[in-house]
Amino acid sequence: MKYVTLFASLVLLVLFSTVSYSASDTLMKQANRFFKPLPRVMQSKENPITPAKVKLGKMLFYETRLSVDGTVSCEKCHPFSLYGADGLQKSVAVLCRIAPRNAPTVLNAAGEISEHWIGNMKNVEEQASKAMSNRLDGNYTDVLARLNSIQGYVALFKKAFPRDKQPITFHNIGLAIGAFERTLTTPSPFDAYLKGNKRALTRQQKEGLKTFIDTGCIQCHNGTYVGGGMYMKFGIFAPYWKYTMSKLIDKGRFEITKNKADLYVFKVPVLRNVAMTPPYFHDGSVGSLGEAVRIMAKIQLNKDLSKDDIAKIVSFLGSLTGKMSQATLRVPVLPPSE
């Protein structure tokens, strides 16, 4: 009798393991249909990554002297101490102007279809270049003269752009910063999971992944970057500002296209490192990740998530928190003004 019980238990155990194994196997397969692990770097045909460009680009990323009043660098709104974002609802730009929208993290951003919430910048190169030359009341040529006056930079630009006679240009500044930004990938437990390591996610994270898929979040937040691949109206089932408590109504891509179909349309944000980069949404109007998840399900998918489901999804999103490399976390030393 004893043995029969033991045998039955063993059979049950084996059966249960198989079921559990194949369920988890199914989830991993499903995940690999919707997502992809991060590449080591985010290549671009138009801007091949070279060590000389990356070195210069990193310095320029930290370079406040690129700004008209000497107070702002890329790093100011994208410090690595806060995972490439600044924790503010809206950043403070040169001359103490408030930026129009929340600064998303620069980490993994080069993989998106475009830059900025409304996608008005083609890629990281254009974004970096125009961040300087676009908004400085016309006196931005001073910035190039300033760089030209710093011996250290003259040599570094020559090395990064050996074919150019006058390598210190806004275009090349954009290419160098872009090349640096293309190295800013942050491999996470989720990548390890996608590559086959079942233990890389906790049970709750796997349940969260399943909930994320089943709820429909993956309709927009998919691909290598878990977002960043398409544009979508914010507030399909209800005006977003009724849920986010946004103070201003932002018309989104309509601002650039003037097409009514683009009213309240924004780029779907990348969710990698989302747990490390509050506040959320284009205006940083929501501080809690759970609250952001709840609002998204409600106004994008017309679903009322339970507290438990929200906790599971938040747990899954935590598995998207990656590791910044030693190189990323090392401050570059800049040449002094002369």
Add this chain to the structure above:
Amino acid sequence: MKYVTLFASLVLLVLFSTVSYSASDTLMKQANRFFKPLPRVMQSKENPITPAKVKLGKMLFYETRLSVDGTVSCEKCHPFSLYGADGLQKSVAVLCRIAPRNAPTVLNAAGEISEHWIGNMKNVEEQASKAMSNRLDGNYTDVLARLNSIQGYVALFKKAFPRDKQPITFHNIGLAIGAFERTLTTPSPFDAYLKGNKRALTRQQKEGLKTFIDTGCIQCHNGTYVGGGMYMKFGIFAPYWKYTMSKLIDKGRFEITKNKADLYVFKVPVLRNVAMTPPYFHDGSVGSLGEAVRIMAKIQLNKDLSKDDIAKIVSFLGSLTGKMSQATLRVPVLPPSE
């Protein structure tokens, strides 16, 4: 005959070497009378340096959430990319206010007799603590509540101040940041020279050192930090603003003491890393190091330095450019807001 010439040449060579040797020996001895090599860290009896305090202090040094508007951290005005200063004439503080004076480098600053140009802060601990609590229109207690709401910090403060029941206080923030700043020493070729390595300085740097001593610069710029040890009137032989082109006349320590003897008196700045931290003087009114040297000799010592002497002194000052440690150059990752 040939041998006599050879012998005479040898005698001359030996004599010359001895003279040259003893001259360089004298210079090194003289230098060791006026200066001292940097310590590894800048100890304080009141604030013993512990790894837990340094770790927390470094994070707080980068922490913009310590500022009332979330835009300013210590690091904003003291980025290590620019050798612990910000390259501006005057920094931009919270709420876009312009700081009253130039931000000196934080490197080696803990070794000074006091902090700020007018010495109104006793030490780095007081400076760090009051930078937050002094100037925030009374609503600075929010900052403590903000820190308390971030789990990561609660644990780090407990570890750094194990005896305190409520360790998150402005006083402890100052102690932690101070402990971190006390690690920011930058050993330079000049330190190697003071310790006996004659080759650590180039010939021009040694000539510059001699000129620096003979001109009288060492009357104020002496000790371990080549400055930072006393207060002195700026403009002994002529009003400083006639030479610096300062836009405002700053009364210096008179502002705090209301004593006429303190009119235009400032703390003698540390010259370590001076070549890396333009612009110069309390108001950052002079951009070129050579020009700053010329003005100082003129209005402090009533001496007109030749171009050659200025070049030598600038060369010597270059030997004060030290090395930031790997630890100093590593960005700390901060816990996200919750």
